[in-house]
Amino acid sequence: MTAQIELKNIEKHYGSFHALKNVSLTIDKGSFVALVGPSGCGKSTLLRSIAGLETISSGELSIAGKTMTGVPPRHRDIAMVFQSYALYPHMTVEENLTYSLRLHGVGKAEAKAKAAEVAQTTGLGQLLPRYPRQLSGGQRQRVAMGRAIIRNPKAFLFDEPLSNLDAALRVQMRKEIRALHDRLGATSVYVTHDQIEAMTMADWVVVMRDGIIEQQGRPLDLYDHPVNRFVAGFIGSPAMNFIEGKIASDGRAVDLVGGERIPLARQAEPNQPVVAGLRPEHMKLATGTPTFHFPVGNVESTGSATYLTSADGHLQLVQSERSTVSVGDRVGVEIDPTLIHLFDPQSGKRI
Structure with a gap:
């Protein structure tokens, strides 16, 4: 497999707080990787470091073979889906989808055609004229994902995107996100505190605690062969x-x-x-x-x-x-x- 994202000996300090400690991780092109762990373990900091929203203190980060040190987020060719949806309330679904394209000078007709294509992929075909306030939580999350997809980025970064949804809708949406990943052949990095989401969606699970990677591997390998008591107690529901x-x-x-x-x-x-x-x-x-x-x-x-x-x-x-x-x-x-x-x-x- 070809590495799409590589992190080598990543360190992140916030003053005296050591948020990431010598983190090394290779994410293969086309894979779905879940970063999982309790609150404060460093998983969101690691994701934001990949996106360029956080500046790493030391170490090396590359995307598609290019070093990203000092490269601003807009030039990293990644798309991020947040927990809060972050939709523009005064724009229709179509306008939200095409906004980033229009910023990059894509013509109106081409942007409209791409929006229609993405809307078909994400089940938003009938919702293009609506505003975010007229949508359900699941529909808003689809718009957020569609806005990421339309750019055809090198990687998708998901920061706990299902946390605001009810239990039944979370189950439905995790299936949809995984199906989208497979259809697009995308590289996806997904942060969650929910180990069930990580186990059911990801090809590769990275378990973090206190800024370090405790264990990484295929979901069932972590379940069957945890390297320590923390991983054993975290992976599996109910807990060991x-x-x-x-x-x-x-x-x-x-x-x-x-x-x-x-x-x-x-x-x-x-x-x-x-x-x-x-x-x-x-x-x-x-x-x-x-x-x-x-x-x-x-x-x-x-x-x-x-x-x-x-x-x-x-x-x-x-x-x-x-x-x-x-x-x-x-x-x-x-x-x-x-x-x-x-x-x-x-x-x-x-x-």
Whole structure:
């Protein structure tokens, strides 16, 4: 693959605050990359640095093989879609779409033809005469995306574009954004705090925390093989359960506080303290000999699934069916030993 965007050893300081710390990332042409992480992790700062809206303190940034150091945003040939839509309220949809073209001297007839083409691609064909105030949130977001598409840029940058939409519309719009990406063969960089958006939309997910990249890779690789406890807890919904314990003297199980034992599928170093990671969807109510037990403190049913939470709130189990379990019951749990993750309690790194 050809690299469309390359970042090498990027540093960003705001006075004494170190926002980006030695960030290196290669984004291939035509790929869809999601930057994900909690609030304040640096993902939006990184996106704005690519756009040229933030000046990097040090490091090298290139787009389509050209160094962007000192190049203003308007000359980087990228298009950005914001959370706030940023539409001109006094302009029609067509005028919003064609505004950037007209600024660059494109003739009225050509701009109008391009607007019609983009409107067809984004489902805005019947809305060209309307003003933003006459549109729904989803329609306004389509206009914002259409305004980016019409320029045919080298990359699309999305800064949490679905945050203002309701849950059902977010699901619909993430499908539409991914479909647009595939139709256009675009290079897309998408910032979100929602790991479900990242997992379902992106080819490549970059997990950030405190200005560094904790892990990057294909979505299911991050789910199956998290490099540390932070990534394990961030990727997956509901979040992974963590239980403290110690490797048994034979190295083949984790001994839990209270005397119960979780068998392992591999040999581990005996007697070392560990944190066992168990995904809620991998835990099942035992039909035979249980792996361990917990008292149920809360039961939530969505109809298609049931969520059981332990009395202390530290464990959650997901059943893909309705359940007869009640609050106060003590349930036996089993889990495939090959699906158990182990982490160092001090460093958080995967063992």
